[in-house]
């Protein structure tokens with residue numbers, strides 16, 4: 243049995259806020275059938291595939307086949323080490339999410355490029371409904387283990403931020419240390435996709451590494467990473483309310499070699 247199908251179906255059903263009974267009703271099958279599919283006990287009949295496609299998902303993705311090859315990242319092997327490469331602390335932006343949008347009602351949060359899942363698990367433990375993806379299988383696996391350790395639930399899945407299209411709206415889109423993997427010409431398109439899938443009143447909490455002529459390129463910078471320029475992130479949010487904007491330089495020794503980064507931090511809110 244293909245576990246990917248069961249997991250993908252469960253994820254997509256939850257992302258749409260449907261119960262097994264509601265999905266069964268939409269497909270004209272019994273709730274027991276949906277339960278069996280999600281528990282890897284059986285597959286739907288082939289004639290149901292067009293109905294599942296109407297459920298607005300590509301069949302190849304639902305069955306667990308990637309039609310586009312996923313990029314790789316140096317972190318794939320780094321995350322295989324049992325120790326957590328990024329440690330236990332979360333970026334201060336996580337606390338800004340708590341301050342600006344406390345989970346006093348159900349709030350859906352997407353963590354883009356979640357790494358080993360520390361922030362995603364932090365948010366889930368604080369009461370958010372969290373989906374989180376990364377391009378690495380090892381990161382996703384470690385995120386799942388971390389969620390289990392803390393007895394909390396996160397919808398972790400593997401995806402490439404260049405191809406991933408949100409399947410439903412989120413209240414919060416969060417990303418730390420990741421957006422430099424989007425090539426310059428693609429940035430607006432990718433961010434517009436996330437903006438379109440953000441509920442009115444929702445926020446984006448993002449940071450980007452910025453190029454400064456007086457700072458050397460960090461030792462662990464990858465070929466597919468590309469610096470942002472000062473103010474570039476802000477220019478993508480001219481139609482949103484900017485809640486916070488900051489540029490800072492900080493020390494880092496992620497590769498074991500001390501170096502510095504310049505980072506722009508933006509928190510923006512969708513008003514209409």
Ligand SMILES: C[S@@+](CC[C@H](N)C(=O)[O-])C[C@H]1O[C@@H](n2cnc3c(N)ncnc32)[C@H](O)[C@@H]1O
Pocket residue numbers: 313315317318328333354355356357358360375376377378381401402403404417418419420423
């Ligand atoms: C600097 S790490 C940050 C990880 C995490 N956000 C954190 O703060 O701990 C960058 C992450 O981006 C992920 N990444 C790189 N390219 C990606 C892509 N195309 N799609 C999704 N994730 C990607 C890497 O696997 C890595 O986990």
